Amino acid sequence: xxxxxxxxxxxxxxxxxxxxxxxxxxxxxxxxxxxxxxxxxxxxxxxxxxxxxxxxxxxxxxxxxxxxxxxxxxxxxxxxxxxxxxxxxxxxxxxxxxxxxxxxxxxxxxxxxxxxxxxxxxxxxxxxxxxxxxxxxxxxxxxxxxxxxxxxxxx
Numbered sequence: 001x002x003x004x005x006x007x008x009x010x011x012x013x014x015x016x017x018x019x020x021x022x023x024x025x026x027x028x029x030x031x032x033x034x035x036x037x038x039x040x041x042x043x044x045x046x047x048x049x050x051x052x053x054x055x056x057x058x059x060x061x062x063x064x065x066x067x068x069x070x071x072x073x074x075x076x077x078x079x080x081x082x083x084x085x086x087x088x089x090x091x092x093x094x095x096x097x098x099x100x101x102x103x104x105x106x107x108x109x110x111x112x113x114x115x116x117x118x119x120x121x122x123x124x125x126x127x128x129x130x131x132x133x134x135x136x137x138x139x140x141x142x143x144x145x146x147x148x149x150x151x152x153x154x155x
Contacts, residue, residue: 001035001070003096006079009089011054012045012061018087023065029078030069039068052089062089 006026010019027037043064051058069075075093082091 001072003038004069004071004075005094005096006067006069007092007094008065008067008082009046009052009091010063010065010087011059011089012063014063014087019063019065022085022087023067026067026079026082030071030075033071033078035069035071035075037067037069039066041066041068054089059089 008022010022023040027040030037043066045061046064048060048062051060052062053059073095079091079093082088085091
């Protein structure tokens with residue numbers, strides 16, 4: 001079974017108990033169909049890029065939640081009851097693909113060429129350490145300095 005992310009955008013005034021009830025309902029549906037809910041994330045209140053118009057007004061903020069689950073492709077059709085949910089502004093189901101990130105994405109030849117584009121100093125900080133050793137400014141100035149608004153002089 002592939003991984004899916006179900007992203008929920010709820011109205012900003014929805015109470016935490018109602019939000020958890022909706023998430024629990026989705027989790028129960030997933031569990032009852034022999035699927036696995038692997039992760040739940042809450043992103044809190046987010047500012048939207050544009051207002052979402054609903055029957056009770058236009059919303060520029062929302063509470064965002066993400067549920068990650070292992071499910072079958074039928075999960076999309078089974079979640080359509082969310083369309084009738086008054087507490088939701090939007091919902092989205094995203095399938096995880098076999099994506100690779102970073103150096104996993106590159107082949108061995110690409111990896112060697114990719115890293116050769118960066119100077120050694122960017123990778124190992126050799127130049128920065130040499131500069132730090134040469135510029136040891138220990139502020140050993142024996143000048144005047146203020147303590148609690150009074151001037152003190154070194155004698």
